[in-house]
Amino acid sequence: MNPVVTISGGGIIGNYISLRLDKSNIKSVIIEKSKGQNSQKENIRTLTLNRFSKKLLDDIGIKVPFAAIKNIYVFDGDGSGKIDFSSTEIDEDDLSYVVFFNDLYDQLQNQERHQIFFDNEIEKIAIDNETNTSEITLSSKDKINTKFIAGCDGRNSNVAKIASLNEKKSSYDQTAITFTAKCELDNVEDAHQIFSEKGIFAIMPVPKNKADSSHTIVWSVDNKNITDNNIENYVYSNISYFEKKLATKIEVNSEILNFKLFNHHFENYISDHIVLVGDAAHSIHPLAGQGVNLGFADADALCEEIADSYERSIYIDQATTLKRYEIRRKNMNLLMLKSMDFFVNLFGSKNLYIKLLRNFGLSGVNKTQFLKKFFINHAAAKNNL
Ligand SMILES: Cc1cc2nc3c(=O)[nH]c(=O)nc-3n(C[C@H](O)[C@H](O)[C@H](O)COP(=O)(O)OP(=O)(O)OC[C@H]3O[C@@H](n4cnc5c(N)ncnc54)[C@H](O)[C@@H]3O)c2cc1C
The missing domain is CATH 3.50.50.60 (FAD/NAD(P)-binding domain)
Incomplete structure (x- = not known):
């Protein structure tokens, strides 16, 4: 061969x-x-594709169901800092697209x-x-x-x-927990991300081909707060914190998956x-x-x-x-x-000055059009990274 x-x-x-x-x-x-x-496993894990990745897939004829994200709201759960991104600020229809990992994987693999x-x-x-x-x-x-x-x-x-x-490798000492859920956030094209002592919590819409679910959650938690045996318990005991922040009920309706997080680079x-x-x-x-x-x-x-x-x-x-x-x-x-x-x-810092700085930083960027545009373009892959 x-x-x-x-x-x-x-x-x-x-x-x-x-x-x-x-x-x-x-x-x-x-x-x-x-x-x-892989096929036929329940759709739980998702991937958020930026506009560039979606175009690459479109160009080779790969089409999978997706949920478009038009607005992203990021805020500090322990402070007052916040920043929001909208596709209209960069004159585009969407910022990014959520797809189910299995849908994309199966589509790619099943090509003759x-x-x-x-x-x-x-x-x-x-x-x-x-x-x-x-x-x-x-x-x-x-x-x-x-x-x-x-x-x-x-x-x-x-x-x-x-x-x-x-290779250079280091652990984040965190675990990413992910599951799908049913909840009634006002706008189905919004994604929210909350940074807090209970972890980094992202909630995004899912494609409509999973009828009983409206959202996916990717929640990164410090390993000191969980063990492999109490992950479900941690989710059910702490989710009310985010329900309050987002003013909605979040009903977990899939298996809860988890991944240990580390970075590496060659x-x-x-x-x-x-x-x-x-x-x-x-x-x-x-x-x-x-x-x-x-x-x-x-x-x-x-x-x-x-x-x-x-x-x-x-x-x-x-x-x-x-x-x-x-x-x-x-x-x-x-x-x-x-x-x-x-x-x-x-x-992740508990330092008071760093907490103040990040509140100021998030809100400051939100008010500075130049920096804000830079971050939005980056998230939507217009900066060509
Ligand atoms: C919780 C979580 C959420 C994420 N969310 C996002 C997201 O929203 N957006 C995003 O862009 N990224 C996200 N990621 C990252 C994303 O999942 C990965 O970057 C991506 O799946 C990597 O794809 P890959 O094909 O490079 O590697 P992999 O998916 O790791 O594929 C490697 C393949 O190689 C095979 N393999 C392994 N060893 C061998 C061997 N010795 N010989 C032959 N084959 C082998 C494996 O079986 C597998 O099929 C997320 C990751 C996690 C953990």
């Missing part, structure tokens, strides 16, 4: 890259560790054009300088000769380990013919719902660079192609990661 690109990991980003390359007639194959398709090998993983990669390819040995002992190896295998990337790339995304993309290269706090959006921006840049190399010459120069990708994406991702860490630290 001689695909141009071998993709380790058939998650959202791995599947997108494969479909996108197919549009440029570039052959790829996906090696996925899990045993088979795919070649996916499940229950398999890359065991060894050896460069053959004569043919300018890499020979991959899979755990099934099958062999693949390929030009590029894209590591899209998530937070504990196997490909990054094989390439011995250096010093280099590339080594020989290998490249890291999406969560394999970086992961961030979900407070701004940007993780998969950074992955889509990575995937777009990588597919552009590979297609560009193909158009220019028959000889593929992997080092130059991948370096161009790394230059386009690494500092952008790092900037986002540092910004998220800044917010987590700012709102």
Whole structure:
């Protein structure tokens, strides 16, 4: 088998890259560790796509039900600071789009054009300088000769380990709790985010294909306040705090999922013919719902660079192609990661002066048109991050 690109990991980003390359007639194959398709699980977990990610999906014909967000209200539950964003301020119809993770995943994976090998993983990669390819040995002992190896295998990337790339990793000491709920907030196109001592609480509308639910909640809680065994208890004991802040009843109506939160970032995304993309290269706090959006921006840049190399010459120069990708994406991702860490630290602080500063900061930005526009454009992906 001689695909141009071998993709380790058939998650959202791995599947997108494969479909996108197919549009440029570039052959790829996906090696996925899990045993088979996800499908038919209850829709609980959501992703907030920015306008850029949605356009990338539209362009390859992927359509999933979504709930559009037109306004975002952010406030400090322990103080008076607040800031709001509206799509009208940037002359757009919407700021972002909530989709169910399973809907998007199934849509991407069920495309006929795919070649996916499940229950398999890359065991060894050896460069053959004569043919300018890499020979991959899979755990099934099958062999693949390929030009590029894209590591899209998530937070504990196997490909990054094989390439011995250096990682910086730290825990947020928080757990993200997520579930769907029924509630009667006035405007179905509003999202709210509350920073408080009970955690960072985001509530957003869900697509209409889950009839009994109106909203999704992503709630990040300090690990010192919960244990793995009392997460449900924590939700039911503390949700009334947010019900009061939002003046609505929030009726939990799904299983409560949880994810331990940490960030990681690789010093280099590339080594020989290998490249890291999406969560394999970086992961961030979900407070701004940007993780998969950074992955889509990575995937777009990588597919552009590979297609560009193909158009220019028959000889593929992997080092130059991948370096161009790394230059386009690494500092952008790092900037986002540092910004998220800044917010987590700012709102996690018990220091009185920092509390005053953040109240002043939020309300101050709300009154300063220039800064506000910058943040809205950024959230809606108009700043091209
Ligand atoms: C609670 C929560 C809420 C979030 N909300 C948002 C949001 O609103 N918006 C947003 O943009 N982002 C959000 N994110 C982040 C987003 O979920 C991730 O950034 C995104 O799913 C990463 O996609 P990926 O394809 O890069 O990696 P993954 O989804 O991790 O996919 C990796 C794939 O690789 C496979 N794999 C693993 N190991 C191997 C191996 N050795 N060999 C082969 N295959 C392997 C896995 O089985 C999987 O299929 C959220 C995250 C959390 C935890």
